[in-house]
Amino acid sequence: MFILDEDSERTAGRDAQQANIAAGKAIAEAVRTTLGPQGMDKMLVSDSGDVVITNDGATILSEMDIEHPAAQMLVDVADEQEAALGDGTTTAAILTGELLSAAEEFLDQDLHPRTIVEGYWEVERIAADAIDDCILDDDEFGEESLQQAVESAMTGKGTGSVAVDALAGTIIEAVERVDDDGTADRDAIAVEARTGRSASATEVVDGVLADADPVRDGMPERVDDATVAVIDGDLEQREPGVDTEYAISTDEQLSTAVAAEEETLVGYAESLATAGVDVAFVTGDIADRTASALASRGILAFEDVDGDAAAVAAATGASQVPGADEVEAGDPGSAGAIAVEAAGDDSVVRIEAGAGEPRATVVVRGSTEHALDEIERTVNDGIDVAVAAYNRREVVPGGGMVEVAVAERLREAAAGVEGRRQLAVEAAAEAFDAVPRALARSAGEDPIDTLVELRAANREGRAGLVIDGDVTVADPVEHGVLDPAAVKRESVRSAVEVATMILRIDDVISAD
Structure with a gap:
């Protein structure tokens, strides 16, 4: 008896899980090298010959011609995070790939997907608590912290010849102009892109x-x-x-x-x-x-x-x-x-x-269309980050420090997790370590040696990977490397959401 059309294709059980996990891991690998201020660029060429050069994770994912439905799930979640916060999509993609890799090993050992999923839900809760503990105190947060968070989000992206601090200052000026009782409305800030002048001519219009x-x-x-x-x-x-x-x-x-x-x-x-x-x-x-x-x-x-x-x-x-x-x-x-x-x-x-x-409008300038497109993307991301940090007044140290702290917290908490879910929590700690490893690799450093040094330094105080000419392990706060806490929370939420959705699929049916 035929239930499905003869042109339909069905992949079930372990084969479906392997195919979906492989698709998610492939997406993570596509953007891994773009992470951080020293991240590499990608050149995306369309069928019509249009060229996009960028290291923005969300742009890369949206421009890729992705057909696999599981991979498209990751792209959709990345688009949502980009629209909401403007940053953290590359981190979310890397975490997703690592969580799927860990789950693949457990599936090979006949661990039930539901057990892994429940373990990852525990990971999200533990990670959120660890991120909250990393938030700077009120006396450490101020106008300078806001400027540094925006600069950190924009550093390494295509800003042309203009200094990042100048663009960040312009963005903060726009955010402050739309302040309504201490809260800035992202929709009240528009971005207009015009060629013909250098990026240093970028300005804010009050209106x-x-x-x-x-x-x-x-x-x-x-x-x-x-x-x-x-x-x-x-x-x-x-x-x-x-x-x-x-x-x-x-x-x-x-x-x-x-x-x-x-x-x-x-x-x-x-x-x-x-x-x-x-x-x-x-x-x-x-x-x-x-x-x-x-x-x-x-x-x-x-x-x-x-x-x-x-x-x-x-x-x-x-x-x-x-x-x-x-x-x-x-x-x-x-x-x-x-x-x-x-x-x-x-x-x-x-x-x-x-x-x-x-209302405020940021008039972005660029000497060429390619340069202008990248500067416009960077400014939009900077505005999203600035609004998130400005409204919540919550920033955390950058440079991989948060991921190291989350990994350490997961290792400590795993012993208190009942049953086989403990295995998923322990494996997730390794997934978070992948972020500082990727930062080190992008900066030309040995990822293993750097991770070991980061762990040791964080046991004694607060340390991240600081890239300022040289690459050093130091206090990110002292060097002005900050991220909005909301971006970190959303990266974890997105990664766990996509990984668990993919792991719960055991049957893929496609039809013409």
Whole structure:
């Protein structure tokens, strides 16, 4: 009896587990050498010849053409971590690969996958406690710690000729500008990338930048203390809801029809002027006659701003309304200044000091497209890290110190874990040791000797791998090597989540 289609393929039992584990380990190996400030870059070439050069783990995973479903699970989790925190995806991938490797050995010894999974759940709990114990005290955390955490996240990535500390300072400035009662909203910080200048020209704009041109020449290029309307629709002659034909047989009827259309189109401009609007952002199209009427009334107007409308409304406090005749006294927003600026062959609109939510835009510059792409990715990651550290006020020493501490805690706690789950906890300690080993290897050091030195130094105090010209084992805090605690927690959570999901699969059924 056939249950599955004859074109279906099924892999079950140990074969399915081996295939899935091998896929997860392959992904980990693909990004392992990119870890750390001395990590190597990867060149990714698409079928169309597009080239991406990066050592950002999340970018590498997202750009790879991955077909295996188990490997894709790791990529999906990495994407979630990148979106939430902007860092730690390479560490999560390495930990996942190591946890799967350990599990593979246990499966060969007939240890049930469920036992391994339960052991890894214990690992996540123990690791979270160990990370919490590594968090710097309140008297150690400050503005300098925030700067150092952002620099640590960006060091080794493609920042062009600009110093990392300068970019980190720019990012922190943007974060502080969107501070609302001690909390920064990541969505309130936008990144605009433009070629033509070096990365050192990267700056922060207090407000929003929108890609738009005035709909008509003769409109003002700058409006101070602007009253702003955001219209979600068109300022054109409305089309009837059903097909309609009008029979015009006399000049008088034609004149009446033209006058009615003129009244409608000019009426849009009149409605905005009556509401005191100085600047109008319209998501749809603006008719030429309406644009002319707006210009004659000194109103600056932009059309087709659908992608920027929400940000403009949030920054200015304007309500998005469906039509010009619905812009009432309470609906318009305001801005300290709105100016049209040249950006190469195009124009951008700068909206500053709006009356709505605090907003900031980091204008990233780069001399070439490849350089700009990498700098933009680095800045976005830096912003994510800065927001995580700024909002939680929790940072931990970097340089592999946390992973060494977690591994030591797992070894100590394993004896208290009942049954065979203890084996999984002990093996996970070796998995965490893989992170400082990868850091050492990327820096050109012997990974085993470095790990032994790190363990010994952490028994006496606080030590990590510090790379500042030379490679030394020293206190990361004294050398400004810090990471947000949230990134470390999420890396562990992601690694355990993916590893346990893969281990619980014992049957793979595929069909065309």
